[in-house]
Amino acid sequence: xxxxxxTMTQDLPYGGVxxxxxxxxxxxxxxxxxxxxxxxxxxxxxxxGYDYCSMVTSVDWPQYFEVVYYLYGVAQPxxxxxxxxxxxxxxxxxxxxxxxxWPGADFQERxxxxxxxxxxxxHPNLRRILLWDGFEGYPLxxxxxxxxxxxxxxxxxSRHPDGHHAWAEDRVPWKDNITxxxxxxxxxxxxxxxxxxxxxxxxxxxxxxxxxHTERILVNMGPQHPSTHGVFRMIIAIEGENVVGLEPExxxxxxxxxxxxxxxxxxxxxxxxxxxxxxxxxxxxxGYVLAVEKLMGLQPPERAEYLRIIMAEFTRIVSHFIAVGFxxxxxxxxxxxxxxxxxxxxxxxxxxxxxxGSRMMCNYMRFGGVAxxxxxxxxxxxxxxxWNRLPRVLEDFENLLSGNEIFLARTRGVGVLTAQEAIAYSxxxxxxxxxxxxxxxxxxxxxxxxxxxxxxxxxxPEGDVWARFRVRMDEMYQSLRILKQAIEQLxxxxxxxxxxxxxxxxxxxxxAYSRIEGxxxxxxxxxxxxxxxxxxxxxxxxxxxxxxxxxxxxxxxHKIADAVVVLGAVDxxxxxVDR
Amino acid sequence: xxxxxxxxxxxxTLKEFLATYVDDIKQIPSRYAGGxxxxxxxxxxxxxxxxxxxxxEEHRKLPERFRYIPMLLYETNAETGEKEDxxxxxxxCAKVCPPQCIWIVRDKDENGKPITRPAEFYxxxxxxxxxxxxxxxxxxxxxxxxxxxxxxxxxRMPHLIFDLDExxxxxxxxxxIRPSDYAAExxxxxxxxxxxxxxxxxxxxxxxxxxxxxxxxxAAVVTDAPAAEAPAAxxxxxxxxxxxxxxxxxxxxxxxxxxxxxxxxxxxPAAPPPPTGAGAQxxxxxxxxxxxxxxxxxxxxxxxxxxxxxxxxxVPPPPPPAPEPPAAPPxxxxxxxxxxxxxxxxxxxxxxxxxxxxxxxxDEQK
Numbered sequence: 001x002x003x004x005x006x007t008m009t010q011d012l013p014y015g016g017v018x019x020x021x022x023x024x025x026x027x028x029x030x031x032x033x034x035x036x037x038x039x040x041x042x043x044x045x046x047x048x049g050y051d052y053c054s055m056v057t058s059v060d061w062p063q064y065f066e067v068v069y070y071l072y073g074v075a076q077p078x079x080x081x082x083x084x085x086x087x088x089x090x091x092x093x094x095x096x097x098x099x100x101x102w103p104g105a106d107f108q109e110r111x112x113x114x115x116x117x118x119x120x121x122x123h124p125n126l127r128r129i130l131l132w133d134g135f136e137g138y139p140l141x142x143x144x145x146x147x148x149x150x151x152x153x154x155x156x157x158s159r160h161p162d163g164h165h166a167w168a169e170d171r172v173p174w175k176d177n178i179t180x181x182x183x184x185x186x187x188x189x190x191x192x193x194x195x196x197x198x199x200x201x202x203x204x205x206x207x208x209x210x211x212x213h214t215e216r217i218l219v220n221m222g223p224q225h226p227s228t229h230g231v232f233r234m235i236i237a238i239e240g241e242n243v244v245g246l247e248p249e250x251x252x253x254x255x256x257x258x259x260x261x262x263x264x265x266x267x268x269x270x271x272x273x274x275x276x277x278x279x280x281x282x283x284x285x286x287g288y289v290l291a292v293e294k295l296m297g298l299q300p301p302e303r304a305e306y307l308r309i310i311m312a313e314f315t316r317i318v319s320h321f322i323a324v325g326f327x328x329x330x331x332x333x334x335x336x337x338x339x340x341x342x343x344x345x346x347x348x349x350x351x352x353x354x355x356x357g358s359r360m361m362c363n364y365m366r367f368g369g370v371a372x373x374x375x376x377x378x379x380x381x382x383x384x385x386x387w388n389r390l391p392r393v394l395e396d397f398e399n400l401l402s403g404n405e406i407f408l409a410r411t412r413g414v415g416v417l418t419a420q421e422a423i424a425y426s427x428x429x430x431x432x433x434x435x436x437x438x439x440x441x442x443x444x445x446x447x448x449x450x451x452x453x454x455x456x457x458x459x460x461p462e463g464d465v466w467a468r469f470r471v472r473m474d475e476m477y478q479s480l481r482i483l484k485q486a487i488e489q490l491x492x493x494x495x496x497x498x499x500x501x502x503x504x505x506x507x508x509x510x511x512a513y514s515r516i517e518g519x520x521x522x523x524x525x526x527x528x529x530x531x532x533x534x535x536x537x538x539x540x541x542x543x544x545x546x547x548x549x550x551x552x553x554x555x556x557x558h559k560i561a562d563a564v565v566v567l568g569a570v571d572x573x574x575x576x577v578d579r
Numbered sequence: 580x581x582x583x584x585x586x587x588x589x590x591x592t593l594k595e596f597l598a599t600y601v602d603d604i605k606q607i608p609s610r611y612a613g614g615x616x617x618x619x620x621x622x623x624x625x626x627x628x629x630x631x632x633x634x635x636e637e638h639r640k641l642p643e644r645f646r647y648i649p650m651l652l653y654e655t656n657a658e659t660g661e662k663e664d665x666x667x668x669x670x671x672c673a674k675v676c677p678p679q680c681i682w683i684v685r686d687k688d689e690n691g692k693p694i695t696r697p698a699e700f701y702x703x704x705x706x707x708x709x710x711x712x713x714x715x716x717x718x719x720x721x722x723x724x725x726x727x728x729x730x731x732x733x734x735r736m737p738h739l740i741f742d743l744d745e746x747x748x749x750x751x752x753x754x755x756i757r758p759s760d761y762a763a764e765x766x767x768x769x770x771x772x773x774x775x776x777x778x779x780x781x782x783x784x785x786x787x788x789x790x791x792x793x794x795x796x797x798a799a800v801v802t803d804a805p806a807a808e809a810p811a812a813x814x815x816x817x818x819x820x821x822x823x824x825x826x827x828x829x830x831x832x833x834x835x836x837x838x839x840x841x842x843x844x845x846x847x848p849a850a851p852p853p854p855t856g857a858g859a860q861x862x863x864x865x866x867x868x869x870x871x872x873x874x875x876x877x878x879x880x881x882x883x884x885x886x887x888x889x890x891x892x893x894v895p896p897p898p899p900p901a902p903e904p905p906a907a908p909p910x911x912x913x914x915x916x917x918x919x920x921x922x923x924x925x926x927x928x929x930x931x932x933x934x935x936x937x938x939x940x941x942d943e944q945k
Contacts, residue, residue, distance in 0.1 A: 154677075154679055155673065155674040155675075155676075155679065156679050158682075159670075159673040159674075159676075159679055159681060159682050159683065160668075160670035160673040160674065160681075160682075160683045160685075161668065161670060161683060161684065161685040161693065162684055162685070163673065163682035163683055163684060163701075164682060164684065164699065164701070165682045165701040165703060165740055167736070264677060265675075267675060267712065268675070268676075268677035268712070269677075270710075271677050271708055271710035271712065272677060336592055340595070343630070346630075350620065350621070350642075353642050353644070353645060354621075354642040354643075354644065355644070356644065357642075357644035357645055357646035357711055357724065358645075358646060358709065358711075361708070361709065361710070363710045363711065363712075371715065372644065375642070375643065375644070375759075376759075377621070381621060396591050396594075399587050399588065399590070399591050400587075400588040400591040400592070401588065402584075403583070403584025403587055403588070404584045404585055404588050405581060405582060405584050405585055406585065407584075408584070501715070501716060503671060503674065503675040503712070503716040504674075
């Protein structure tokens with residue numbers, strides 16, 4: 001079986017400049033020869049305006065591994081160009097790294113190496129990123145069997161019609177469900193040591209101009225909540241108090257989201273997406289159902305579209321309240337702003353709970369619509385919030401935070417990313433817009449019905465932590481604007497397409513990538529279907545994961561206390577970073 | 580002036596601080612003093628201070644669609660008083676369940692032919708992710724999401740594996756916690772019945788539970804389950820002996836399967852699990868009793884009554900000792916629960932290590 005994508009070999013583009021680089025063309029992309037991809041990528045970046053490497057992932061096909069690059073133009077908005085590299089050597093797959101061309105591919109290529117075992121030659125730091133360094137095997141390959149493995153796909157046969165309950169622990173530990181490397185001896189085994197000093201080049205760096213020689217030391221921040229964002233670890237090389245190197249370590253919350261996604265049926269994945277960025281589950285639902293709807297060719301009814309927008313914009317407000325609140329938490333304002341934000345979040349979560357049954361794990365969107373209609377009194381409560389309460393609270397927030405001199409002193413000029421850097425590092429969402437790039441998918445590539453609403457794209461030229469705070473605050477006002485229009489225009493009608501609800505949807509073979517402007521950035525879902533009941537490949541472009549790529553760049557040269565603030569302004573949620 | 584921003588911010592916090600007290604003063608006597616049980620927080624547009632709820636003295640009023648662990652609805656037959664599950668053991672819930680936490684055994688009649696009701700129904704609440712897909716896709720409105728979130732227990736086994744008895748609630752309970760969903764479903768069903776009746780006037784309604792009557796006067800038809808009845812509920816269709824026998828047989832089957840599959844278990848009959856040891860060592864009687872108690876508690880809750888005092892708690896008749904199946908080695912019984920003794924685990928570990936070593940040696944020779 002090969003990729004379910006039509007390819008053509010006539011009229012190959014770029015034959016004049018780079019003959020032989022492009023092997024085939026597809027509807028929206030190119031199949032590229034592995035040995036020519038660096039040249040082609042450089043040409044595309046420099047002459048064709050594809051300056052933004054949005055997503056890198058890989059698919060394990062029986063004959064080859066396929067590495068997929070989704071490119072966009074951001075400085076001059078351009079539609080997707082998909083580069084595919086097919087690696088026929090399945091025992092030792094390897095291709096040149098594109099990190100030198102697009103630094104934003106750094107973590108993503110590491111993830112592909114980690115999960116699929118594809119080596120990227122020339123990558124500056126090719127080691128595991130989500131799994132630990134002693135891990136054996138590459139989990140997203142199709143032949144990988146995890147522990148507690150039962151069957152390739154759900155529903156599992158042991159549940160019905162004769163399914164007695166059995167503990168997973170009883171099924172496994174010392175039976176044939178776990179594989180050890182050949183000749184593996186637990187007594188002789190040593191846990192792998194990562195040589196951070198070498199990786200970060202701590203000892204190679206030239207000392208400053210000062211005559212005083214200071215020893216460079218490594219400081220571990222985390223893994224226990226370096227700044228209450230979750231289990232994340234930064235290894236910071238410092239000279240005195242100055243950050244001279246930073247290496248993020250993540251994956252402590254890795255839950256095999258994508259492997260589970262391939263075992264699941266399509267519908268089962270919806271509640272799992274709630275658990276990605278658990279602050280904004282409604283947005284995650286939306287991104288996923290849009291990807292599958294793209295494959296199925298479904299069009300939700302009008303009312304469902306409006307409900308989706310209302311939920312997504314409420315989610316954005318929730319997420320930004322948390323982002324702003326916890327940024328202040330990191331700055332030492334402790335819980336006052338965070339709890340003020342949390343309190344308003346509670347009111348919005350009440351609305352989510354009333355309509356979907358759960359506050360955080362909403363599981364609300366369905367293919368072709370939404371799970372439930374609004375309840376009695378819902379719209380009045382939403383009106384009260386949108387027209388009265390939230391504007392008042394935002395004013396309080398402005399008074400409380402925006403003018404605070406300590407805050408300004410700590411954030412102005414800290415963690416600066418220029419517009420070029422932000423694009424090169426594949427920053428997304430408020431991070432990108434705070435660097436002076438007014439790139440918002442709701443305007444640039446409107447999905448759902450965002451083209452019907454009037455709102456402004458918030459952007460600041462400064463590129464520092466303060467600008468990121470400001471962009472998030474401004475976006476909350478814009479979200480209120482969208483909410484007002486959506487609530488006013490909300491039509492009556494069905495919320496699902498006609499017909500019986502299907503628990504087993506038919507998804508035609510194909511490949512779809514949908515991206516939405518999530519609260520934290522470009523949230524993408526990449527779904528490959530082979531026509532069966534379960535996705536063949538399911539990948540999440542997690543905005544906060546990719547936004548962390550520039551963490552070292554932003555922190556260098558600042559004090560170690562600023563590294564915490566820089567991290568706080570990225571607004572990471574580890575459920576999404578680690579997946 | 581430098582510093583004015585800080586003071587402006589402090590003004591906001593001061594305002595919030597005072598507002599909290601203003602709220603309290605408005606509500607004299609304080610709602611915390613009397614222990615108002617359920618607080619409805621749907622109208623908070625004007626509230627300025629904190630709105631903490633002092634759980635467990637106070638509870639938040641849950642929205643109707645609130646979902647926690649699934650429950651199975653039954654209707655009580657007006658004539659015989661028997662509980663009739665709406666569930667037909669079709670298995671859609673087990674198929675759609677994302678973490679696959681539902682196990683269903685379909686019941687059989689005397690001739691061994693499968694019939695449309697569950698013999699056993701388990702939900703492993705330690706795995707359940709509360710997504711509600713089972714309730715959403717159930718074609719018979721038989722499985723619904725419960726509001727009862729206070730199910731914490733000291734041990735996973737057996738308390739958090741809900742079986743048929745623990746999952747069963749009367750329809751009237753469902754009607755109470757989710758009135759509008761219930762009303763909508765009944766209306767839809769009545770419409771369907773009417774349609775059917777119009778199309779085929781001679782045909783009897785498919786469901787013996789007479790839903791039309793249930794809709795008209797649900798309280799009259801569906802009686803709440805008395806607390807004492809719950810433990811005996813299993814007997815509605817099967818005698819306890821029979822169930823015990825079936826369970827033992829199932830265990831034997833599993834054991835036979837395991838014997839064929841893994842050598843680790845083959846050696847197990849030599850080491851019967853000692854009755855004492857780690858926390859998982861409960862006698863089957865004890866487990867039955869605990870389960871029955873839990874079921875009684877839940878039934879009482881569902882019926883809206885206060886939990887009966889411990890002394891008055893219905894003590895189920897001691898279940899007859901499970902007949903020792905000749906084919907079933909003691910290890911088979913342990914396979915049901917997590918009842919491995921530490922010794923056994925050590926032994927299994929050692930065996931596994933030996934196997935690994937042997938394998939490694941073999942590989943080296945190759």
